[in-house]
Amino acid sequence: MKSERIQTGIRFSPELLYKITVVAKKNHRSLNAQLEHLAQICVDAYEKEHGEIPFDLEKTAIE
Numbered sequence: 386m387k388s389e390r391i392q393t394g395i396r397f398s399p400e401l402l403y404k405i406t407v408v409a410k411k412n413h414r415s416l417n418a419q420l421e422h423l424a425q426i427c428v429d430a431y432e433k434e435h436g437e438i439p440f441d442l443e444k445t446a447i448e
Contacts, residue, residue, distance in 0.1 A: 395420070405419060
């Protein structure tokens with residue numbers, strides 16, 4: 386079964402990685418879930434100010 390999630394590689398300083406992992410654990414989330422949550426907050430704030438970002442999976446380069 387094909388996953389609907391896209392795997393990416395993100396580079397962090399050791400300190401930032403440690404701290405975001407602590408935040409994730411305190412929020413009862415995995416590191417991945419915490420990063421996805423924060424990304425969604427960022428996108429929601431952007432779209433609230435600038436309007437919805439259009440998305441069509443068939444037209445994206447990310448697959």
